[in-house]
Amino acid sequence: MVSRITTDSFRSQHHHSNPLPTSPVPNYNRRKEKVYLQGEVYAVREILNPEKYELNRTGLQMLSSLYKHLPAIRVQYSTISPQVMDIVQKLKRDITRRGVTDDPWDLARKWAKPRSLLPESAPGLGDVLAALSTAPITAADIGYRGTQLKVSLRLKGGQIVVFKPLRYSRDELIEGIYSGFDRHNGEIAAFHLSRLLDLRMVPLTTGRSVSLKRQILPVSTWRLSKTFIQGRAGQMCLYGVCHYCRKNESVCENFHSLEGSVIMWLPKKLRLLEEPHPWRRTYVKNKFAKWEKNESYCERVIHSNQAPRLLHLVDAAVFDFLMQNGDRHHYARVAGANDSPVVLIDNGKSFGDADVDHMDVLAPLLQCCRLHQTTYERLVLLSGGGMSQAMKELLALDPIAPVLAEAHLRAMDRRVIHILAALNACRERKGGWHNVLF
Template sequence: MFTGMLRIRRRKHLATFGLVCIIMFLLYEIHQLRNLDSPEEGRREAAPESRLHTNNDSPKTQKLSKGAKKKSRSSEADDIAWELIEKYRLMEEDRLPLDVSPWQVAGKWVNAREIMPDFVPELVSVLKAMAFEKVIHADIAPRGTQLKLLLTFKGGQKVLFKPKWFERDQVIAGQPYAGQDRHNGEIAAFHLSRILGFRKTPIAVGRYLNLETEIIPVAAPRLLETFFTKDNNTCFYGKCYYCKGKESGACAKKTIMEGTVVLWIAHKMQLFRHPWSRTYIQNKKAKWEVEDKFCDRVLQIDMYKGPGVRLLDIIDTAIFDYLIGNADRHHYEIFQYLPDSMLIMLDNGKSFGNPYHDERSILAPLYQCCLLRWATFERLRLLRNGVMGRVLESILSFDPISPVLTTLHLRALDRRVAQIMLVVMQCIKQKGESKVFMEVGDKVISKKHLDP
């Protein structure tokens, strides 16, 4: 009887074992079938061949090609982001010798077409000096509609100080030019200009100032009389178009005020009205807002004919302003005594106000003229697929008031790059690439390079 029971149990174990084997075999077969529909990691090398597939390929082959291409783009974006971060990040070991003035070094960088060269390791010393140098005099800024201070550092260098008004995550609703200046926007704009290859934005860095010990003892009488105390915080309202007394004042946290320092450019500048400026009057639109062919009107003006360098600068600036969300470029300035001067990208405080809104009208010079520098297009191609946000985030981490931008603003930058590329592609469809791109020289533009 005992032997019979053992035989019965053995048969049950054999049956169970057989069932397990069948289940494992079926799972293996299912796994193999799934692998046919999704590319393996090891197939990434085949991505370049995906461009050779035609519409006659089987659906399964097309699916494999799309997956490999997507992974290849991701890998390429990683490589580009890393290279740009390595190029533009700030290294402590690149600091200037103590006997070299950072102000003299920065002053020599400026020429007719750029604020600074593409690669300057000494930039870290200039930014450090701006963030920590002793203030020997503080006064009211000589111009502008927004509250700011004119500071003089030891060594005689002048800078503008823009105070903090908003927290990083505060969304500025209303008109795209609404609200006070965002001090952090000046910092982000400066480094974004470097990444884009423009380098037309004044050098800017974050700084914490102790108003009681660093500003009040060296303040000019006309500035000093605007200081007051509110809720145990030291405040001032200065003098400017929108400075209306204590109700418009900026306040520190106790005595410490966060803000941005912008390096003063010594060259004399000449002011021009921007052709695509807004009316700033409710229910009244500017001519460019109602005339689709407004660019033809602009091209009749001598300084923009050709099209000239000035118009291409305006279009570059429109792309820059669209990326940062600055719809307040009503005037622009150039160097008065430097031939073929660039359009200097000053006053970028009305930026990074609303990460949820993309103000397409800022791009009017681009989509109405359908002209663009080839170099600008090439750089935008490099910065798509999330590269711009990653590079800028890494570079901004160096700043004393980091984090400078929220994740939402970084994502908005990446979204806007893609939208600019779509506008360019629409222009190419309308006019053809040979009539869109300027400054191409002997470079051959192949359609494979225009893939958005």
């Protein structure tokens, strides 16, 4: 469903190894012009003339109203709320290893419920994360389904996890909303972001470095071990088994270890259902989906069998917009209830380009103009720089910190403001907050 990185030369041309400049004056360099000319709805940071955008996709007219509100919103939410640090302190206390439990897998299994994978206050979470990043690996196999390279690991005590390997440096530029390989660090950031937004539907995730040679190969199944090869410098490499797995696109150890993220497998008691996302992309350039052309598309969803999940889909859109994940082609939920939240698995197609906001990821919010009040309140709380500050503090505790480059943290602050501007446009359109927040 997702493409590999486009093979244009821009990958090397536009590779930047320094954080992006913070200058408010836009630098209309070639890359940005190219972005505009693609005819998709992009907004480059600190744009001066948003009206000049040609919005090819008539389904996203609300964007002009969003941009109308943006300057005032930027002023209104320009300082950090003092409450941010209270929340961050609580979240940090939970992710600190404290020896609360000696059976971390059991604790995590008990936490996992259809409506939240962990409690709001989760003493022992630090122990579970520490176990995920240190427990001995007892078995390794090819990843379960999907297009991306991953390895399925069994950790001592029987816990299954997904290992997604590092494929890019922190500041590598990946253009295109669903281009490239999965970003292992995006999975980690997603976990912490979900707790910050109080959308606790991301499986427990942490960074971990492994030795392919000493820790994975000796416990690998035959079908996985067949995909181990030696790199040019004699280092150990792996290409795995998946739709896009290629021998010439293997991942290799760097100084005898391979960094990645470890994502906890959900317990069997939670049976996942997967449905096509109503706002999914066509994955065909210049072929628009219905939602891209029809401003009233939300009405269709409201009259479909997906209606009970609408507000959860909008929450997921907010979450995805902040990380710039535009690849939620299907969405998962736990079987049982009709109105259970989206299980936010597969967050690796995120944090590709800190300089660009693909506004269409917000389409469910722009077109439905509804949001959970709780999510709105969190966004207000995290505005004015609180988001980047909070994420930075939480991610600093991860074994593979720094998880995100500064430019990506700053981009999240900018995106919070854009969401708040969208909500103010919605308030205007729908005649008051009571018609927007639920």
